[in-house]
Amino acid sequence: MTMIESPRVPDHLRVYAIGDIHGRADLLRTLLDKIQDDAARAPDGERRIVFLGDYVDRGPNSKGVIDTLLAGPPPGFSACHLSGNHEHMLLKFLDRPESGSHWLWNGGMETLRSYGVDFESDLPALRDRLAAALPKSHHDLLRALRMYEEIGDYAFVHAGVRPGVAIADQDLEDLLWIRDEFLTSDADFGKVVVHGHTPTRQPVLAANRIGLDTGAFSSGRLSAVVLSGATRRILST
Numbered sequence: 001m002t003m004i005e006s007p008r009v010p011d012h013l014r015v016y017a018i019g020d021i022h023g024r025a026d027l028l029r030t031l032l033d034k035i036q037d038d039a040a041r042a043p044d045g046e047r048r049i050v051f052l053g054d055y056v057d058r059g060p061n062s063k064g065v066i067d068t069l070l071a072g073p074p075p076g077f078s079a080c081h082l083s084g085n086h087e088h089m090l091l092k093f094l095d096r097p098e099s100g101s102h103w104l105w106n107g108g109m110e111t112l113r114s115y116g117v118d119f120e121s122d123l124p125a126l127r128d129r130l131a132a133a134l135p136k137s138h139h140d141l142l143r144a145l146r147m148y149e150e151i152g153d154y155a156f157v158h159a160g161v162r163p164g165v166a167i168a169d170q171d172l173e174d175l176l177w178i179r180d181e182f183l184t185s186d187a188d189f190g191k192v193v194v195h196g197h198t199p200t201r202q203p204v205l206a207a208n209r210i211g212l213d214t215g216a217f218s219s220g221r222l223s224a225v226v227l228s229g230a231t232r233r234i235l236s237t
Helices: 025-039 062-070 085-095 098-114 121-131 136-144 172-177
Strands: 015-017 046-051 077-082 146-153 156-159 192-195 210-211 221-227 231-236
Touching: 015 025, 025 046, 025 062, 025 077, 025 221, 025 231, 062 098, 062 136, 085 098, 085 121, 085 136, 085 172, 098 121, 098 136
Parallel strands: 015 046, 046 077, 156 192, 192 210
Antiparallel strands: 015 221, 146 156, 221 231
16 A cells, blocks of 8 residues: 555644653643644644543653643643553553552552552552542543544554554554554554654654654653644654
């Protein structure tokens, strides 16, 4: 199949997609300010922010990230919140605490601390303490996260897609976790896939995908792509 030569978003719409935040509420606020400034210099039209997931874990302030998301996008913007594999692990722990070890050792400990919950080895008791500390609005947002979004010639997901499978038919596991089969593929996915999940030093702008996880929790660099018409640019902290 032939790649889309000049992928576009609708002419009336300016899209900002933000990569993995991982508890860096400070970087998120800085990047949102940059996005607001960037949009103020652009022609009038609709503005939409797509958050690609992994809001929690690893960094120091997962609670602050969720608070920022709940406060809403800047004035004049709409927002779409996608799920990452880390939100999926957190919810799985709340539903089945016996599965929690994997989450806890993949950044969940930092999330517990951000909600004022001290670690203990009794997983059901730890789940109960986190559930009590988690505000209902946070729980509701986590449960309402979407798996993908399509805008113009772009599809937005957390991790990527399995080559040869239509976007709407992708398996949840792949949308949240896939790496090698997606990252090494030169296939036409039907849309240019905008994703996070796999950290790189710089954003990746390829013919069939845009990778935006720049390891914010350790690098201090949170990145977004700006899509306008057929153009695409990077904003970073």
